[in-house]
Amino acid sequence: MSDATSAHELVEHSFRHDYGRLVAVLVRRVGAQHLELVEDAVQSSLMAALTAWTSGHWPKEPNAWLFRAAYNRVVQDLRIENGRHRILHRIGETNADSMVAPNDPASVDEIGDDLLRMLFVCCDDVVPWESRVMLALKTLCGFSTGEIALRLFTSEANVYKRLARARDRLRQSALAVETPPLHALRSRLPAVHAVLYQLFNEGYLSFQGEQAIRRELCDEAIRLSTLLAEHPAGAVPETSALLSLMHFHAARLGARTDAMGGLLLLEEQNRSVWDRDRIVAGMEWLRRSANGAAFSRYHAEAGIAAVHCLAPSFADTRWDEIIDLYTILERTAPSPLHTLNRALAVAESTGALAALEVLEGLAPPAWLVGSYLWDAVLSDLHARVGNAIIAEQHRTRALDSAPTESVRVALHRRLKTRG
Amino acid sequence: MADRKYLLLQRGATEKQEAPSPGQMEEMYAAFNAWKEKYKANIVTMGGRLAPGGKVLTVSGVMDGPLIESKEIIGGYMVVATESYDHALEIAQGCPGLIRPGSSCEVREIMGP
Secondary structure (H helix, E strand, O other), X not given: OOOHHHHHHHHHHHOHHHHHHHHHHHHHHHOHHHHHHHHHHHHHHHHHHHHXXXXXXXXXXXXXXXXXXXHHHHHHHHHHOOOOHHHHHHHHOOOOOOOXXXXXXXXXXXXXXXXXXXXXXXXXXXXXHHHHHHHHHHHOOOOOHHHHHHHHOOOHHHHHHHHHHHHHHHHOXXXXXXXXXXXXXXXXXXXXXXXXXXXXXHHHOOOOOOHHHHHHHHHHHHHHHHHHHOOOOOOOHHHHHHHHHHHHHHHHHXXXXXXXXXXXXXXXXXXXXXXXXXXXXHHHHHHHHOOOOOEOHHHHHHHHHHHHHHOOOOOOOOHHHXXXXXXXXXXXXXXXXXXXXXXXXXXXXXXXXXXXXXXHOOOOOHHHHOOHHHHHHHHHHHHHHOOHHHHHHHHHHHHHHOOOHHHHHHHHHHHHHHX | OOOEXXXXXXXXXXXXXXXXXXHHHHHHHHHHHHHHXXXXXXXXXXXXXXXXXXXXXXXXXHHOOOOOOOOOOEEXXXXXXXXXXXXXXXXXXXXXXXXXXXXXXXXXXXXXX
């Protein structure tokens, strides 16, 4: 372990979740205004752990060892900083040894609390929307700025800048300083749901990058959502529905590409390779989501994904059910994309002409008109009703605006066979 | 006007069960679907439906006290706002996610501050 860089990477990989746990536990104690200091302390104590442990000093209780090392460093760093008397006073009430160590089984709930609180901190109103996913990946999932940049298709400098700004904002946040009880944060649940949903979609919807790497984002989203769903502060029907739809989508992830990494459309996918365990988990969370007297967008999306997962084949899909759910989704979370999807379901259940009628009333925004989706759907529908010329025009535009080569290849295959 | 709030406590439903068969999965979906048909008009404005946390705290405190008589596990809970206890019961009975074999649901009115 002479190479510092490789040791650094090893820490990042092996201790990714320890990192998140330690950051959450310590931020709870010193406040999110010291987030950066806590992150540095955790990082360096993990490095210290690696050095000590790989030289044969394997501690009896690694978790407690890590916690004390990180905690001591935080205290030391806070002392070095001037004008922190108030914080030091607060910490002074306990010391590292008397604090419940994270490996103590009695404190598993407490760690869950801390992780969840950190998740709420990441979704604080003061943190700019586009930085929340980054902050969660950094603090809770233990990703480095480089890893985040790679997964979110942005530059490392941009990630660094956004994280710095987010920490600055947190310093001014009341939540960061006061650490209110979790139940008082319930009003922020919609923001937390939205961030988890976004985190999942960054991995699921993206056509770029390697699948294994994107999959990690989905796994992290599921891990954090499960934490939320199993905690009293987050166990609401919407959380169950969100988790349900994540499991259903994740079940199909492996089947979305062929052996060459090319994109496979839903109707081309081999359903036998869909992950059965994931589908069962999705169904279990769907059952739990059927609670209370309110229907959310996550319920609608989970329901749609469930119908697809239950269908033995593309042709045997219950399209009427999907149409109904998309109709609800359009009311819950209006988006022309949902109308477009409903039109596709209508095309399968009633016919292409009926689908075109659905789209007739739609005034699509510029971003949708300029996207390959819009043209691909119109090309397909017009081809099916026999408008060959219009279909060809849309086909050309769809192929031109395809975001990646694999999308273009899939479109080419689909629009050719239909046209 | 739904001015009263009720806590629905789900008990004893966290144990592992065998993986459901395709037929059972269909039943699970059917239960969801039936629930959907009942409430799909009642679209949640995200976050607006649940009682504010303070009221949950009141009950959470109680949960650690006399409510837990044995080692029963609270599988989940939710708060509904409705006009009467009977209606809260009705909602609880209509929720497949809340009641299933081996679990029960306790409905308690929340004494709001």
